[in-house]
Amino acid sequence: MDEVSSEQAPEVSPIERQYKLLEDSVRATRREEDVEALRRAFAFAEQHHSGQKRVSGEPYLIHPLEVANILASMNMDIITIQTGLLHDVVEDTGVTVEEIRKLFGEDVARCVDGVTKLAKLKFYSREERQAESVRKMLLAMVDDIRVVIVKLADRLHNMRTLDALPPERQQRIAQETLEIYAPIAHRLGMGKIRGELEDLSFKYLEPEAFAELTVAIESKRLANEEFLVEIRRAVEQKLGRENIPARVEGRVKRTYSVYQKLKRQKISIDQVYDLLALRIITDSVRNCYGALGIIHNEWHPIPGRIKDFIAIPRPNLYQSLHTSVIGPGGVSFEVQIRTDEMHRIAEEGIAAHWKYKEGKKGAARDEQQIAWLRQLVEWQKEMHDPGEFMSTLKVDLYPEEAYCFTPKGKVIVLPRDASPIDFAYAIHSDVGNCCVGAKVNGRIVPLKYNLKNGDVVEILTQKEHLPSKDWLGFVKTSRARNKIKHVINTTERAKAIEIGEKYLEKEARRFGVSLKRITRADLEAVAADYGFAKIEDLHAALGYGRFSARQVLLKLLPESAAALEKEEAEKSAPAPAAYPQQQPGGTADASDLVIKVKGIDDLLVYRAKCCNPIRGEAIVGYVTRGKGIAVHSTNCSNVQNLMYEIERKIDVEWARAATESFPVKMVVYTDDRPGMLNQLTSVLFSENANIRTFEAQSDSSRNGEGAIINMTLDIKDKKQLERVTAATRRVSGVRDVERVQ
Numbered sequence: 131m132d133e134v135s136s137e138q139a140p141e142v143s144p145i146e147r148q149y150k151l152l153e154d155s156v157r158a159t160r161r162e163e164d165v166e167a168l169r170r171a172f173a174f175a176e177q178h179h180s181g182q183k184r185v186s187g188e189p190y191l192i193h194p195l196e197v198a199n200i201l202a203s204m205n206m207d208i209i210t211i212q213t214g215l216l217h218d219v220v221e222d223t224g225v226t227v228e229e230i231r232k233l234f235g236e237d238v239a240r241c242v243d244g245v246t247k248l249a250k251l252k253f254y255s256r257e258e259r260q261a262e263s264v265r266k267m268l269l270a271m272v273d274d275i276r277v278v279i280v281k282l283a284d285r286l287h288n289m290r291t292l293d294a295l296p297p298e299r300q301q302r303i304a305q306e307t308l309e310i311y312a313p314i315a316h317r318l319g320m321g322k323i324r325g326e327l328e329d330l331s332f333k334y335l336e337p338e339a340f341a342e343l344t345v346a347i348e349s350k351r352l353a354n355e356e357f358l359v360e361i362r363r364a365v366e367q368k369l370g371r372e373n374i375p376a377r378v379e380g381r382v383k384r385t386y387s388v389y390q391k392l393k394r395q396k397i398s399i400d401q402v403y404d405l406l407a408l409r410i411i412t413d414s415v416r417n418c419y420g421a422l423g424i425i426h427n428e429w430h431p432i433p434g435r436i437k438d439f440i441a442i443p444r445p446n447l448y449q450s451l452h453t454s455v456i457g458p459g460g461v462s463f464e465v466q467i468r469t470d471e472m473h474r475i476a477e478e479g480i481a482a483h484w485k486y487k488e489g490k491k492g493a494a495r496d497e498q499q500i501a502w503l504r505q506l507v508e509w510q511k512e513m514h515d516p517g518e519f520m521s522t523l524k525v526d527l528y529p530e531e532a533y534c535f536t537p538k539g540k541v542i543v544l545p546r547d548a549s550p551i552d553f554a555y556a557i558h559s560d561v562g563n564c565c566v567g568a569k570v571n572g573r574i575v576p577l578k579y580n581l582k583n584g585d586v587v588e589i590l591t592q593k594e595h596l597p598s599k600d601w602l603g604f605v606k607t608s609r610a611r612n613k614i615k616h617v618i619n620t621t622e623r624a625k626a627i628e629i630g631e632k633y634l635e636k637e638a639r640r641f642g643v644s645l646k647r648i649t650r651a652d653l654e655a656v657a658a659d660y661g662f663a664k665i666e667d668l669h670a671a672l673g674y675g676r677f678s679a680r681q682v683l684l685k686l687l688p689e690s691a692a693a694l695e696k697e698e699a700e701k702s703a704p705a706p707a708a709y710p711q712q713q714p715g716g717t718a719d720a721s722d723l724v725i726k727v728k729g730i731d732d733l734l735v736y737r738a739k740c741c742n743p744i745r746g747e748a749i750v751g752y753v754t755r756g757k758g759i760a761v762h763s764t765n766c767s768n769v770q771n772l773m774y775e776i777e778r779k780i781d782v783e784w785a786r787a788a789t790e791s792f793p794v795k796m797v798v799y800t801d802d803r804p805g806m807l808n809q810l811t812s813v814l815f816s817e818n819a820n821i822r823t824f825e826a827q828s829d830s831s832r833n834g835e836g837a838i839i840n841m842t843l844d845i846k847d848k849k850q851l852e853r854v855t856a857a858t859r860r861v862s863g864v865r866d867v868e869r870v871q
């Protein structure tokens with residue numbers, strides 16, 4: 131501005147000046163409706179940030195405005211620039227994402243929401259910040275890569291204005307930038323932003339080294355300026371003679387990258403070959419190689435320093451030819467050769483693919499995404515080592531992993547759709563075993579819940595709790611699966627051992643044999659006989675019902691064999707049971723047919739006499755002392771008493787496809803009238819209920835006017851029982867029917 135106009139013009143605030151810059155740059159390349167969209171976003175940000183100040187004292191609005199300017203200078207689309215202007219309104223003012231959606235549409239709302247979510251992430255430990263998984267997680271968390279681009283621009287402006295903050299915050303932010311954001315910019319191929327982020331971080335983290343190196347590099351540059359000008363002129367001339375159109379630039383290596391090289395290779399600044407370089411930007415790949423030939427023809431190349439990143443791009447898609455040559459006077463320098471397109475990608479990376487395309491507005495985004503993918507696939511084919519950038523992008527484009535957090539911010543990486551149980555086991559097997567519930571983002575969820583990227587998961591535990599077999603149905607990690615199986619097997623085996631031991635004792639007592647007469651050595655011998663190394667194994671096998679206690683006793687005490695055999699003969703002689711054994715000591719196989727313990731193939735099971743449950747009724751198992759597992763109906767009154775020893779409870783279910791029937795005792799109260807018994811038996815017959823016993827007597831309490839019929843029926847299941855009961859009730863003269871428990 132000259133003196134005259136500065137006197138006359140009203141004072142222009144930095145905000146007005148920077149907004150004008152932004153609007154001009156949008157107007158220069160875009161249509162009027164984009165300028166209109168820009169104005170609306172700016173007005174909205176201005177309204178909602180009004181009165182807010184940055185730590186520096188400037189109006190807060192300057193920050194989103196500068197972020198938008200950075201994005202505009204990268205030639206990003208209007209959605210991205212609007213997001214830049216609005217990126218802090220949800221975080222810092224009362225505005226909701228809903229409002230943004232209403233006013234600015236779905237894309238802007240999604241991007242603002244994404245930036246807001248990223249702002250909430252905290253990376254506590256150094257390990258966490260440095261972990262590649264954090265960077266992958268950040269990329270995976272956003273479904274629109276423009277969110278990351280806005281976040282990088284946001285961080286860049288914060289780094290440029292870091293001076294205003296107190297030293298501790300400078301350190302923390304610079305560290306985070308160097309360890310998280312610069313590597314992300316690198317992975318996305320955004321060389322320009324990465325370079326600036328690194329140098330700014332370096333400046334705050336190691337101010338002395340930074341200052342020293344900056345001076346050294348600058349003096350090197352000045353000392354070689356004449357040399358570079360001379361070389362540049364020579365190159366331009368030679369390229370012109372060969373009709374290779376080219377832009378030739380001098381380039382100085384970035385401070386932080388020189389620093390890393392010095393540290394890594396333990397060399398001095400004089401030994402950095404590529405500190406000074408020429409960059410040749412031409413129009414085609416063919417001319418790149420042509421230029422390389424011209425350079426090598428003129429100056430002698432240093433062996434081993436020719437790199438062809440055109441044929442083999444770097445994992446972040448960087449392409450260029452590099453060579454170092456010995457120039458006039460024996461001074462070496464580097465030459466980088468690339469096309470305009472390659473240069474753009476080297477500087478802007480993935481952002482190069484989001485450039486606004488005039489006249490293709492509607493489908494632009496999809497089209498660019500498809501083009502980007504197609505390019506990736508093509509490049510991947512040519513690459514010998516696809517490298518981590520590819521796996522990073524895979525996470526981005528096909529998220530197979532869910533990045534979740536503990537309430538303290540630790541990152542837990544799980545397969546997609548993993549459950550809170552997987553999360554709990556990933557923390558520690560004790561946490562997994564004791565898991566009784568989970569909160570995701572502060573709300574209680576079922577243990578089957580499918581975890582998503584960014585979920586904050588809190589595991590609720592209870593001491594001594596054991597994993598449930600059902601968990602195996604939905605856990606996704608092999609770690610959780612193996613731990614659950616291990617605990618279940620151990621618990622079941624412990625139960626089986628206990629059952630087996632008691633079963634043997636009880637059976638011995640029943641036959642009048644004292645177990646005291648049996649030594650450990652005897653037991654060990656019998657165990658060995660069965661092929662077991664330990665007595666425990668023998669007990670477990672008994673508990674699982676693999677063979678009967680009697681068989682074991684016969685082996686242990688052959689002299690008692692006669693008594694046992696006799697007993698056996700008496701027991702099996704009268705009317706062989708057509709229904710499963712209920713007596714204690716009954717063999718395992720008979721009842722195995724009817725009920726099975728969930729998840730266990732062979733455990734000694736019998737139906738409790740007190741409630742005599744039948745197929746179809748809800749049942750529960752209870753590990754008895756010595757008799758195996760008693761199965762009760764869940765509404766049996768004894769269950770309530772038994773269950774105070776909750777650890778003895780065990781899940782049981784009716785075995786499938788069995789045809790047994792169960793004896794059920796019933797009592798029928800009727801009027802005493804002729805034909806009653808006939809009618810009743812024919813009803814039972816029509817319901818296929820086999821009558822086992824049937825006994826009628828007159829009801830003394832009703833002065834001989836009524837009758838009581840006690841009967842035992844063979845009933846297949848609960849449904850049949852209900853049908854029989856209903857049919858019996860319908861017989862005229864029947865007053866009541868009851869099942870006897």
Ligand code: MN
Pocket residue numbers: 193217218284
């Ligand atoms: Mn911000």
